[in-house]
Amino acid sequence: MTPAERAARYLDLENAPFTLPGSRILVLRAHSGLTVCLAEYERRLDESMLVRTLRVFGADGRLAPVSDVRPDRIAFGDAGVTLTFDGPDALSLGGDGRWSVELDLPGLAPDHVWRPGLPSAATAGWSATGADDVVVTGDTVRLSFGGGSLRLGIGAAAATAPADHPASLARTLTVWDDWFTRTPAVRDDLADMTAFCWWVLGANIVSLPGRGARAVVPSKIGYVGVWQWDAYFIASGLRHGDPELAKEQLKLAFAFPTVDGQLPDVVHDEGVLASSDDLPPGDRENLRRAGSAIADPTAPIPLTKPPLAAWALRRLEGFVDDPAWFDTAWATVARSQEWWFARSDLDGDGMPEYGHPYSSGLDDSPVFDAELPVSSPDLAAYLILQDDLLASRARATGDVEAAERHTARAARTLELLEGMWDETAGFFRSSGAGTPVGSETAVSLLPLLTGRLPGRYVAGILAALDDPDRFATAWTVPTVARRDPDFSEERMWRGPVWVNVNALLAEGLAVSGHPDRARELAEQTLRLVIHGGGPHEYFTPGTGRKARTATTAFGWSAALFVDLAVQLSA
Structure with missing residues (x-):
């Protein structure tokens, strides 16, 4: 067939x-x-x-x-x-x-x-x-x-x-x-859904006027643009069948940095979304989230996405042969990393914060019920990983000074991340404007991505993943712990399972010394998409079916299914 x-x-x-x-x-x-x-x-x-x-x-x-x-x-x-x-x-x-x-x-x-x-x-x-x-x-x-x-x-x-x-x-x-001649080869039991997910990626290609590249959008139903971290996940899947198209997604995501290096949240038909001032006037006040004890509610709010740029760029190495482009792209990523520490450390404690829920990608997460800005363990993990990858790149190109600078900053950020651990509760806790956030969410699990957590923290995360009252649901991993008052089977980022979170956690388990657990989670994520009938935006953790308001034929779910299927078929 x-x-x-x-x-x-x-x-x-x-x-x-x-x-x-x-x-x-x-x-x-x-x-x-x-x-x-x-x-x-x-x-x-x-x-x-x-x-x-x-x-x-x-x-x-x-x-x-x-x-x-x-x-x-x-x-x-x-x-x-x-x-x-x-x-x-x-x-x-x-x-x-x-x-x-x-x-x-x-x-x-x-x-x-x-x-x-x-x-x-x-x-x-x-x-x-x-x-x-x-x-x-x-x-x-x-x-x-x-x-x-x-x-x-x-x-x-x-x-x-x-x-x-x-x-x-x-x-x-x-x-x-x-298009289908490029479909990646996978195991027989994954072939049907891989073909459909590859169709989704082709179906979601659009032309953005004046951009000079093909955009693979999250969905032609409501998500017509290049959201920064969507582009990173989509490129991860595309690299297996069309690496040049994967490169085009990162080119679009990297093409419009601000003068101080910030990468925009969205590149779309009419421009970019990089701050609240890029929104229609009627939307701006709704997004300012005035009242923060630290952020200035009268100032434009930068809007971006989590710093996974280096993670995505590294995944294209070995798939794309374009040294000059890589040089330029790595320089863009390095400037964006500096922006986080220079412009998004809103309380000056050395740990950048999210100045707006949009910048986390987890817009409706209960961690953002707190006062802004929010200091969150997932952001710390991304920044540590990004500095580590930038240090590796700098060493490979002979820039010893830059390598040492990135390595030292990653070590400092790791220390601050460890300080977010709540020993009594047993998880990394977010805080809003300096006040601890009560909710236990999947952001508390993502520090695994650093691959550098001391064993007791890894053990604590594994305990949370194995606890039926927390994250061991029928279909894992829910984005809010089941015991949490904010848990919802259906509501976006308040309980449903997301393929991108699972993929990041599987990688985190692997680099944290648990490859068998990583493979188990990856396999279950593939079963979830097959069981749910396709690469939906998010799934209910109880039934494994599409959540009521989730978008279908969703780009990063399709791309990450392909990515995981290829890896597990090797």
Whole structure:
């Protein structure tokens, strides 16, 4: 069975939309037909609808339901009609014999052009060949065909002539065949989900205007942009099949540092999100979190993501042959590390803090119920790891002074991290504006990543992982301990299981001297994704199913499944 055939098993048009690498067009099930939407930054699908409903009818006039979905086409019953792409900005619908289609189009004008008014599609249009009857009633168009095809296009493609449907089918098949030829080889029991996860990564490719690179976004459903740490996790999976595309993700994440070295939270269609001042005015006050005893509530708040840049960059070594790019990228990472210590140590104690929940990536974690800024053990661990990797890089390039500086700072940060251990509670405790935070969350486990914790702390973390009242749930690892009053099966970052947290913890177990435990957690994480039906954004720790509000076909879940599957298949 080919990877495309394996992936097709999961293409239900609900959890996985019909789309094309590089396209903003998404096709999903709706009512008795399909709906066509566009992937837009910070817009819900119901705010970016192109076609409200598309229905196909056979020669007998009866509705032809979707009967088959493959990466390159959708088939409708026995009507002999298929839907495919005609390049990234258009859909082609065609078939032999008699058939018809009904389109409910928002805002249709008399010239057959409708105006969604969206950033990636101010206008759209349709053109047909072989249509022998066209009836327009308000915003509804019904076309009848004796063979022929219908083309729906956006932007410049709206005015293009009708598609050659067989040629469109062939071109779309070629695009997907080229993508699937890169599918990494894995164990047989992991092959189906790996193929689907590889499809997810291809499906989530978009073009960001003026960026000069392909972006693999977290999801075309609501997450259209390059979030910094999403890019790091996505690159980790892409490196096994398309290392150049993996490099493009880091290039985008590293391309827009501030003058003092801070890397932005998001690179998106309209610019970057690097501080609260980059947000619409109405959102700024909600994000300032005024009232902190340390942070200035009137000042712009830097928005970034956890410092895993060196971690991601190191993972591309041996996969990408571009020494000059690596030199530049490592210099960018070194400057970003300096930013954390110079500009995000808000109380001046030598340990940087999170100045805003966005910068942690764990926006809704109960550690951020505390007053800002938050000193958190996961940030300490990331900074230690990043200084260690920068020291290793400096030694490799002969920069002894830089190596010593990074090594010394990592040692100081480790001492401060050890000071966060709460002996009575048995975990590394966060603090908000200097006040201890009560909640026990997964951030208390992530110091394993340093590989440098004294044995008693490692033993304490293992005890937490083995305790059914804490993190030993049916499907591990929950992001909040079960005994904690803030634990929730469903609420984002307050209990559900995330693939990226599990992957980091598995790595932490391995570098902390517990390779068998690391493999066990990695294997269970792969079983979770398979059991849950796909690489969702997050999963419930009790059932192992998709949490109610989690996004489906999620980029880093897919990429890290691929990454773990390859590692465990070696």
